[in-house]
Amino acid sequence: MAESKTEKLDIVVIGAGFAGLYALYRFRDVLGLNVRAYEAGDGVGGTWFFNRYPGARCDSESFYYSYSFSEELEQEWTWSSKYPEQPEILEYLEHVADRFDLNKDIRLATKVVSTVYDEASSTWTVKTDRGETVVANFVVTAVGCLSAANLPEIPGRDDFEGVSCHTGAWPKEGVDFKGKRVALIGTGSSGIQSTPVIAQEAEFLTVFQRTPNYTVPTQNKKLTPEATAWIKQNYAGIRKKTRETAAGFPYDPIDRSAFDVTDEEREEIFEGLWQEGGFKFMWGSFNDLMMNREANDLAADFIRKKIREMVDDPETAEKLCPKDHPWGSKRPPIDTDYFVTFNRDNVELVDINEEAIEAITAKGVRTTKREYPVDTIVYATGFDAMTGSLLRIEIEGVDGMTLREKWSAGPRTYLGLQIAGFPNLFTITGPGSPSVLMNMPVAIEQHVNWISDCIVYMKKTGAKKIEASLDAENEWVDHVNEAAKSTLFYEARSWYLGVNIPGKPRVFMPYVGGGKNYKDICDGVVAKGYEGFELAS
Ligand code: N01
Numbered sequence: 121m122a123e124s125k126t127e128k129l130d131i132v133v134i135g136a137g138f139a140g141l142y143a144l145y146r147f148r149d150v151l152g153l154n155v156r157a158y159e160a161g162d163g164v165g166g167t168w169f170f171n172r173y174p175g176a177r178c179d180s181e182s183f184y185y186s187y188s189f190s191e192e193l194e195q196e197w198t199w200s201s202k203y204p205e206q207p208e209i210l211e212y213l214e215h216v217a218d219r220f221d222l223n224k225d226i227r228l229a230t231k232v233v234s235t236v237y238d239e240a241s242s243t244w245t246v247k248t249d250r251g252e253t254v255v256a257n258f259v260v261t262a263v264g265c266l267s268a269a270n271l272p273e274i275p276g277r278d279d280f281e282g283v284s285c286h287t288g289a290w291p292k293e294g295v296d297f298k299g300k301r302v303a304l305i306g307t308g309s310s311g312i313q314s315t316p317v318i319a320q321e322a323e324f325l326t327v328f329q330r331t332p333n334y335t336v337p338t339q340n341k342k343l344t345p346e347a348t349a350w351i352k353q354n355y356a357g358i359r360k361k362t363r364e365t366a367a368g369f370p371y372d373p374i375d376r377s378a379f380d381v382t383d384e385e386r387e388e389i390f391e392g393l394w395q396e397g398g399f400k401f402m403w404g405s406f407n408d409l410m411m412n413r414e415a416n417d418l419a420a421d422f423i424r425k426k427i428r429e430m431v432d433d434p435e436t437a438e439k440l441c442p443k444d445h446p447w448g449s450k451r452p453p454i455d456t457d458y459f460v461t462f463n464r465d466n467v468e469l470v471d472i473n474e475e476a477i478e479a480i481t482a483k484g485v486r487t488t489k490r491e492y493p494v495d496t497i498v499y500a501t502g503f504d505a506m507t508g509s510l511l512r513i514e515i516e517g518v519d520g521m522t523l524r525e526k527w528s529a530g531p532r533t534y535l536g537l538q539i540a541g542f543p544n545l546f547t548i549t550g551p552g553s554p555s556v557l558m559n560m561p562v563a564i565e566q567h568v569n570w571i572s573d574c575i576v577y578m579k580k581t582g583a584k585k586i587e588a589s590l591d592a593e594n595e596w597v598d599h600v601n602e603a604a605k606s607t608l609f610y611e612a613r614s615w616y617l618g619v620n621i622p623g624k625p626r627v628f629m630p631y632v633g634g635g636k637n638y639k640d641i642c643d644g645v646v647a648k649g650y651e652g653f654e655l656a657s
Contacts, residue, residue, distance in 0.1 A: 131575075132246045132256040133157040134232045134513070136222075137166015139548040139564045140262035141213060142187060145220050146572045147260075153575075155225060157262075158248060162229040164217045166264050168210045172290035173310060173498070174297075175317035176206035179338070179399065179454045180559045183351045184370055186212065187561060188359040193219065198348055203340045203398070203454075227252070234514035235259050235545075242544060242585040242656075257584070260546045260571060261510060262564075265556045268508025270501050270621060272305075276479040284497040287314060297321040300495040303485045305477070307333050309453035311500030315467075316457040318498065324466045326492050328477060328485065331613070332442040334423045335455040339397025366634030368562030371403045378406040378415035390422045398454050410448055410607050420447040430459040439471045449612035451556065505615040506551045506629040507531050517542035530618070530627030534588035534596045534652055535642060537567065543587035546571045551629040552600050556616070558635045566635070570642050574650070583655040592652025604628035 133143045136159035148155040161169040178185050182199035197215065200208060217223050231249040238245060244259045269288040271277070277284075285295055287310035302322045304311055307329045319325045343351070351358070361370035378386060386406075393401040401419075408415040424441045431437035440459060461467055475487035484493040504511075507527060515523035518541045526532065526541060533539050536553025537546055548567045549555035555563050578586060609616060609628060618624035631638055645651045 126245075127254045129154050129156055129254050129256040131155045131258045131260055132232070132235070132244065132254060133260045133262055134235075135159060135166055135262035135264060136161075136164040136217070136226045136228075137168065137262065137264055137267075138187075138213065138561055139264070139568065140164075140166065140226075141216055141220075141222055142189065142564060143260055143262050143548065143568045143571075144222050144225060145189070145216075146568050147575070148222075148225060149220065151572060151575060156254065157222075157226045158230045158232050158246075159226055159228050160231045163210075163214070164223070164226060164228070165210045165213045166262075167267060168206055168213055170267065170290065171288055171310070172206055172292065172294070173285075173287040173314045173500075174295075174321075175313040175315075175456070176287075176290075176310070177203050177313065177338075177340075177456075178209055179203065179309070180369065181398065182209075182343070183355075184358055184362050184368075184559060185209075185561055187216065188355070188362075188565060190220075191355070194355045195352055199343055201340055201342045203338045232513055234516070236514075236516040237518060237543065237545070239518060244544065258544045258546065258575065260548060261513075261550070262548045263509035263513075265506045265509070265549055266503040268504040268512055269499075270504050270508075271499055272501050273622070274477055274480050276481055279482050280480050280484075280497060281482045282484075282495045282497065284499065286499040286501070287311070288503060295496065295498075297496065299323050301484075301493065302326070302496045302498060303328060303492060303494040304498040304500055305485075306500035306502065307331070308500065308502050309451065310502070311498075312453045312455045312458045314498065314500060316455075316461040319461045319464055319467045322466065322496075324468075326468050326470055326485075326494065327462075328470045328472050329439070330472050331444065331450070332440050333450065333453060334420065334442050334447045335453045335458055336394060336399075336401045336423070337397050338454045338456050339395065340456060362559060362562045363566070363639065364636050365403075366636060367399075367403060367557060368559030368635045369399060369403055371400060374404060374407050376406055377408045378412075378418050379408075380406075386418060387422070390419065394422075394426065399452075402448060402452065410446075410609070413446060413608060413611075416446040416448070416608055423447060427459055430463075432463045436462050436469050439469055445612035445614075446608040449608045449610075450614040451616070502615055502620055504621050504624070505618070506556070507618075507624075508621075510547065510550075515542065515545070517545070528625075530625035531629060532593055532597050534593040535638075535645070536631060537570065537642075538586070538588035538653070540588045540590040540593040543585045546574075551627075552596060552631055554631050554633070554635050554638050557630045557632060562635060566639055566642070570646075573646065577646075577650070578655065581655070582657045585654075585656045586650070587654050589652055589654050596652075599633075600631050601628060603632045607632055 130153035235246045305328045475489040531551035533552040536550040613619040
């Protein structure tokens with residue numbers, strides 16, 4: 121009796137951020153399927169719903185950090201600046217949800233707690249924390265690569281009597297820093313974006329740094345009406361370029377080594393890109409920065425020189441200069457006024473390699489040297505990246521194997537799209553795909569389109585089940601590892617490798633082979649009748 125009442129859907133999408141919204145639109149409105157999305161937040165937006173910390177903004181330019189699937193949407197939406205702030209991006213995603221009438225098929229404030237595969241019917245039974253159970257032919261995860269916040273296990277953390285918050289789970293009502301003494305722990309992208317903004321408001325800000333970071337200025341500016349008109353007229357070409365480049369940016373690939381030019385020319389190129397701002401410093405300079413340590417050192421030296429020029433106190437400047445890893449081997453942030461913020465009288469930097477954090481006390485942060493009394497602690501300590509958001513759901517595949525068991529030695533996927541032993545489950549921007557190494561909307565749209573085409577193919581051929589073969593998965597995992605080893609990415613203790621989470625297996629998770637190359641591989645798999653996948657009716 122109970123079973124006959126269980127609702128049956130074609131597809132459950134988990135998440136309603138950039139990926140989930142497009143997946144819902146594509147599967148429901150283009151394929152005409154019965155789809156529901158579940159979203160943990162009480163609004164849509166995913167990353168852009170939860171990361172409301174001061175200074176949060178995008179680090180890809182707005183006109184290509186956006187959807188390409190609707191020309192009407194492109195024409196009617198106008199971005200204010202090159203790098204818009206979080207509220208504007210969230211407003212865009214809310215607009216998309218309204219415009220395409222997606223909200224009626226999204227269950228907000230509802231977490232999927234488990235999804236269990238039934239071999240007899242080739243379906244998934246999905247359960248939520250609100251007691252809802254549905255059965256679906258497919259589950260598509262759109263849970264984000266950076267959404268499981270990492271709150272470090274520092275002794276005494278819960279004894280703190282002031283306000284504490286994580287940048288990735290920022291309170292909707294905001295945090296008032298006026299007149300407050302603030303500790304900020306972590307100097308990744310989130311810490312680097314929030315430091316200058318918090319410093320302006322707080323009475324005093326102490327930044328606790330474990331690893332100094334290379335960052336390049338955004339040089340953000342408003343988009344003029346002329347620039348906007350140009351963008352709107354040229355969207356087709358811009359999107360085409362994003363799909364044809366390694367990182368999903370519409371920049372012409374640079375076919376030049378850092379050693380093809382003289383020292384003066386190189387300096388001029390770096391300086392020009394520094395003044396232009398953003399990731400062009402990486403993608404528009406030289407083609408060997410991530411492959412050749414000596415080439416990389418030239419870029420790193422340039423950034424260190426800039427830090428020493430910007431920061432007045434030489435001791436602080438030295439602490440801020442990264443020296444232990446190649447530039448770009450940890451995800452590079454881009455910033456607005458980060459380094460000059462350390463010239464303010466109300467800001468200090470604590471290098472926790474010199475004085476480790478021993479404990480959080482009721483009144484503040486205690487290091488091996490002294491106690492820092494504060495009113496507010498901001499944890500800008502990142503995420504259990506790429507796997508955390510999937511592993512917090514109980515996912516059980518064939519023969520009762522859980523994803524946690526399957527990934528106990530690190531994530532294993534075929535193309536980052538499917539996992540052997542978990543049929544009819546697709547992972548948008550899953551580990552083993554370029555994902556976080558790309559401009560995300562480009563990676564997301566490529567995955568959703570691929571999954572959508574696959575489901576159409578299954579309908580046409582009468583297939584009810586698709587599963588990555590173990591051989592294909594093993595070969596892909598080897599390929600992903602080999603590709604990463606040929607780069608400088610292995611030389612950093614990064615979240616790409618899972619090093620930021622104690623006990624997490626050290627596996628390089630994203631695919632470094634480049635977006636265009638990866639798309640060609642995925643298309644090649646389709647051309648060969650879904651090579652590496654087993655389809656069954
Ligand atoms: O997190 P992170 P994030 N004690 O992991 C430190 C994207 N993003 O939220 O480097 C003390 O980069 C940690 O130190 P270390 C982007 O992809 C994009 O900043 O591990 N410190 C590090 O300094 C980004 O890469 C935007 O030694 C501890 C920091 O906390 C990703 O999200 C904006 C610690 C964490 O840095 C994550 O960025 C923001 C501990 N126990 C984020 N544990 C855009 O602009 C960690 N740390 C689009």
